[in-house]
Amino acid sequence: MNITTKFMGFEIKSPIIVGSCDLTSNIENLLKIEQAGAGAVILKSLFEEQITQEMNVNVRVLSSNFSGYPEAYDYIKQSTRQESISKYLDLIKEAKSKLTIPVIASINCISASEWMSFVKKIEEAGADGIELNMFILPSDINLSHEDVERLYEDVVQVIKRATSLPISLKISNYFTSLTRFAQKVSWLGISNLNIFNRFYTCDLNIDTLETYPVAKLSSQYEFYNTLRWTAILSHEIRSNLTSGTGVYRTEDPIKLLLAGADTIQVVSAIYTEGYEFITKANEKLISWMEAKGYNSIPDFKGKLATRKNKDASSFHRVQFMKYYSGIE
Template identity: 35%
Template sequence: MNLSTSYMGLTLKNPIIAGSCGLTRTVDQIKACEDANAGAVVMKSLFEEQIREQDAELEQSLAMHPEALEYLRADIDMRYGADAYTEAIAKAKQAVSIPVLASVNCYTSKWWMDYAKKIQEAGADALEMNIFVMPADFTKSAADIEAVYVDILKAVKAQISIPVALKLSPMFTSFGNFALRLERAGVDGLVLFNRFVQPDIDISSLQTTMTPSFNDPAGFGRSLGWIGLLSGQLDVDLVASGGIRDSLGVAKQLLAGAVAVQVASALYAKGLGKIQELLNGLEEWMEDKNFATLDEFCGNLNHINSPRPETYVRAQYLKAYTNVE
């Protein structure tokens, strides 16, 4: 059984990528992911706030990314500077043979040019940019917000030659059009979708708090739907992220058109042994369906190839339930 796949020109021995999380922070952890049979690893993100704090031109007024704020407060022992991050990349590349993708979490284009080059020089196989611009400024239009993403992508692509993927949220007015703009701007891969900490209120202390969103049942369907719609229409590699709990979920995302899947929450919950469990189940399903390689079925049920393409369109979903009381 051949489980190999290609992601942004990189050869992966299988489609299970250990996503950026606390389990991919150190060289030893990355090696553990390889030993657990991960096809690739995305390192724990370097946050723009870390670079700003390290930079001598630290701005006094910082509209902090909400996920980064929680990260810096609750995970302070795990914070390392941008230079140490590139050192970790170099050591990881010496320690493992699987692709190692760097990850940066950003919301402006100003701070990333030098560090993008340093990440490439350190030996990272690719760069995943985890971008989220909170539309809290009500004077900004959807086009204004989208332009920030495109500007960041273009600026980074102008500085480095390694592949660049964007890990995105689904919260765009016309996601398909936005994905097309990113393709034209040179993106190599899209990871769909990101998760965020959510605001909450402690009614006892009357304080606002933040809550992680590890359990997001709707996340899997959002990812599956948009991968199915984009697959075959964009010349961009698509990776599924969010809500992947078992091997059948992996198979579904591949059928929709993903070239690989990222898992993180499942690894927190079940340990790194979950990777081999997913692979074993995928092989069993492939054997049952007489598939010898991923290429034989990846994208077979995307919007273009599906015998029921209307299932990817919400209006048809509503029509299907017209008679349900």
């Protein structure tokens, strides 16, 4: 049974890929991910914010020794930045020397300029591709939707000029017109669109009157949003499509393939079920394909995407009226 699929220009052995998360930041876990049967892995993102924060901590700790020497601050900042970056480059090199599946580096971008030189180093370290984890919550009242979209487009274009590596763009679903944006950005030459990334969420404590973080992992119900957008976007974009968020059951990857995804990203299910989830999802896919008489993924991929299937028009449906009529 052939379950190979396309991802960022590679033919990979399984459509199940492990998304960027804390588990993908060390070599022991990466080896387990490969052994469990994943087709590719995306390393933990290096965050612009994280580097800046580490630089500031070091400056605070060491500043007493260097008071009166402003050039020392620049030195400390620069060396801390180099340290964070070189640790990341070491992880890429080690992963590439020990794994056979594609290893994708991930950077969290807000500004393209910060990453220009780093992207070249990622390429030299041997990464097979770069994922841009772009996290712009459209909360700034001064930014129009065109401004927000332009930020994404600018980053993609600048990074594309800086590297010949294939690029995956990971986005959220906070867009005024997600389909149009996804199509536009796929025309900019990205190899893969990854839906969706996950925002930090917080709650309010009514006793302490403080905020606190909640729900690190996704819920199973988030899957239906992923399924809907996969069915809608898969025929509109030029790049490969990775779909994920809320994939918890072994049949979920099959549904996303039917909706047109090329690959399925899993994270939360691995936190809750362990790496075995990857093996079980591959086994489920193979047994389902055997039962249906499919020999390879192209035999059924996108069969239930909205363009191909009139029943899939329900993915465009947003009103519950008919569904709930009669329920008191």
